[in-house]
Amino acid sequence: MRVSFGDFDTKSLSVDFNTPSSCLVVDSKYQHDVTTFKFPYKLPQQSSMVVKTLLAMPRWLFLSSKRSCSRERQMHISSLQQIWFACHMRPTKLRIIDGSNFLTEECSRRFCGLSSSPLPAIRTFQETRIFSTNIVREEEEEKQSNRAAFRATPIIPSILAYIEKIGVGMRPKRPKHAKRKPRADFGGKSETLDEIAEADFFAENETQHRLQRLNKDRDSSANVGKGPKGTKKSVTNNQEGSKKRGAFWLPPPPFSSSLRIDNDSLNDSLKGRRVIRRPVKLLGKAGSLHHVLPRESKGLPEVAIAGRSNVGKSTLLNALLYGNTDENLSPRKYQRGGTPDTTKLPKGIKAVTSSKPGQTKELTFYQLTADVMSEDDAHETIEEEGKMSLLLVDLPGYGFAFAKEERTIEWTNLMHHYLLERRSLKRILFLLDARHGFKKTDFDFLGDLQDGLMAKNNGKKRELPPIQIVLTKCDLVQQTDLARRVVIVKKQLSDFLIREPSSLPVMLVSARAGIGFNNVRRDTPMGGVLELQRELAALVPKPQTHGKKK
Ligand SMILES: Nc1nc2c(ncn2[C@@H]2O[C@H](COP(=O)(O)OP(=O)(O)OP(=O)(O)O)[C@@H](O)[C@H]2O)c(=O)[nH]1
Numbered sequence: 001m002r003v004s005f006g007d008f009d010t011k012s013l014s015v016d017f018n019t020p021s022s023c024l025v026v027d028s029k030y031q032h033d034v035t036t037f038k039f040p041y042k043l044p045q046q047s048s049m050v051v052k053t054l055l056a057m058p059r060w061l062f063l064s065s066k067r068s069c070s071r072e073r074q075m076h077i078s079s080l081q082q083i084w085f086a087c088h089m090r091p092t093k094l095r096i097i098d099g100s101n102f103l104t105e106e107c108s109r110r111f112c113g114l115s116s117s118p119l120p121a122i123r124t125f126q127e128t129r130i131f132s133t134n135i136v137r138e139e140e141e142e143k144q145s146n147r148a149a150f151r152a153t154p155i156i157p158s159i160l161a162y163i164e165k166i167g168v169g170m171r172p173k174r175p176k177h178a179k180r181k182p183r184a185d186f187g188g189k190s191e192t193l194d195e196i197a198e199a200d201f202f203a204e205n206e207t208q209h210r211l212q213r214l215n216k217d218r219d220s221s222a223n224v225g226k227g228p229k230g231t232k233k234s235v236t237n238n239q240e241g242s243k244k245r246g247a248f249w250l251p252p253p254p255f256s257s258s259l260r261i262d263n264d265s266l267n268d269s270l271k272g273r274r275v276i277r278r279p280v281k282l283l284g285k286a287g288s289l290h291h292v293l294p295r296e297s298k299g300l301p302e303v304a305i306a307g308r309s310n311v312g313k314s315t316l317l318n319a320l321l322y323g324n325t326d327e328n329l330s331p332r333k334y335q336r337g338g339t340p341d342t343t344k345l346p347k348g349i350k351a352v353t354s355s356k357p358g359q360t361k362e363l364t365f366y367q368l369t370a371d372v373m374s375e376d377d378a379h380e381t382i383e384e385e386g387k388m389s390l391l392l393v394d395l396p397g398y399g400f401a402f403a404k405e406e407r408t409i410e411w412t413n414l415m416h417h418y419l420l421e422r423r424s425l426k427r428i429l430f431l432l433d434a435r436h437g438f439k440k441t442d443f444d445f446l447g448d449l450q451d452g453l454m455a456k457n458n459g460k461k462r463e464l465p466p467i468q469i470v471l472t473k474c475d476l477v478q479q480t481d482l483a484r485r486v487v488i489v490k491k492q493l494s495d496f497l498i499r500e501p502s503s504l505p506v507m508l509v510s511a512r513a514g515i516g517f518n519n520v521r522r523d524t525p526m527g528g529v530l531e532l533q534r535e536l537a538a539l540v541p542k543p544q545t546h547g548k549k550k
Pocket residue numbers: 307308309310311312313314315316352353354355356357358359360361395396397398472473474475476509510511512515
């Protein structure tokens with residue numbers, strides 16, 4: 001009996017399949033090729049050579065796969081299974097194993113009880129089957145113990161309170177007959193300090209605009225607008241206005257489209273200034289080391305969004321740039337989940353997202369710029385005082401992707417080069433699916449980066465930019481589980497990194513369009529995106545303002 005570790009591509013077909021084997025382990029990254037292109041479509045026209053090799057195929061086929069494989073992928077697998085049965089003289093057992101541990105010599109030991117010595121130990125089919133039953137049991141036990149360990153993780157009250165405050169994650173179900181909590185009154189007293197500040201901001205902002213309009217319409221000498229009486233009345237009206245809007249939120253510059261900075265908590269150098277956002281600019285794309293990356297600039301900090309394929313990188317990028325709204329939602333829903341940001345999207349400037357892993361195949365650079373203008377006392381813009389810019393970089397994913405292997409190698413090399421060499425890179429947002437946390441591929445990726453850094457260092461001290469963990473798809477996880485996940489992820493990261501991990505907080509987001517509002521909490525439309533915007537805005541250098549107004 002022999003074990004073959006097959007790639008299933010044409011080259012290894014000739015190598016592996018010419019020697020009859022009893023077990024074949026297939027790497028999941030080739031499944032796409034196998035099932036879509038090679039077998040189902042080419043088989044009828046194939047020469048007898050392929051049929052011969054198929055007949056010589058093993059009795060056991062191990063297809064590695066994600067547990068939650070997509071329907072499309074399940075169909076591929078089942079079509080392969082049918083062909084397998086059709087072409088095989090003997091019944092073949094097909095098992096789908098978790099994609100994280102395969103194609104290693106270890107795999108042969110674990111699944112078939114074969115040694116990894118040059119010639120695998122001879123075992124009968126029967127023995128292998130018995131062994132594999134044990135393994136199924138072991139796997140099940142391992143899963144259960146993992147689940148138990150997760151449940152046993154303590155929930156830290158401050159983390160849970162933060163999660164509830166920003167409104168991400170699924171809230172615990174209300175018992176059937178329990179009383180519904182009264183809804184927050186947006187115009188009235190808000191729950192947190194931030195919300196009060198935001199409510200005041202909108203109320204005041206609108207008052208000022210209204211007064212400006214009034215002033216223009218009427219005679220400029222009229223006593224309208226600045227009197228305490230007039231202001232009071234307008235504020236009440238505006239509170240009703242913000243009530244109608246359904247929700248309010250205040251993205252920091254440069255994420256906001258038009259903002260007058262009156263708030264004391266913001267940087268002093270911006271106080272009394274107006275920030276006007278320009279349309280997002282696509283600075284460039286690069287898919288391999290042969291392509292030229294956009295030039296680095298001193299005052300232009302960069303933030304890279306990295307993570308496994310399909311973890312939600314591009315969706316998060318769009319949410320950061322444009323808010324997590326969806327124009328396709330019905331007007332009512334749009335209004336409810338909407339944001340004050342009315343930036344019109346220029347064509348081609350939104351990152352393409354897909355449920356199929358491997359959608360983004362190039363590093364894509366999006367530049368966000370906002371002009372800082374000074375204003376006179378009547379709130380009329382006078383002159384430009386500077387710019388605030390940030391570069392957000394959408395990276396392709398690692399792990400399984402629907403793409404040719406050469407292509408994935410190219411983009412992985414480029415990603416490593418970019419992350420290790422780029423000096424203006426100020427932060428790596430390391431995205432993890434909140435349902436799964438760290439997976440083996442994540443550690444592999446981080447490990448490769450650390451190795452690359454050590455090899456490059458040659459005695460000189462250079463470090464990776466701070467890595468900030470962002471848990472995505474939080475809308476699919478219970479809030480208590482999110483709190484546990486934060487604790488586990490933090491510990492895993494500090495255990496893994498050679499250096500001390502940065503003290504940056506773990507961010508929680510739910511970036512899917514329209515989601516943060518309807519599914520999560522009525523008064524927080526952003527599903528954690530706003531918090532991340534605030535975190536990133538702190539990286540942007542404030543312009544040196546030299547206006548008349550100080
Ligand atoms: N429920 C939910 N789904 C999300 C969220 N973020 C992303 N998704 C979905 O996840 C899928 C993948 O999203 P992408 O943004 O394309 O993922 P990616 O990491 O850019 O993937 P690649 O470009 O292939 O590396 C899409 O179907 C999104 O709608 C989220 O916060 N909640």
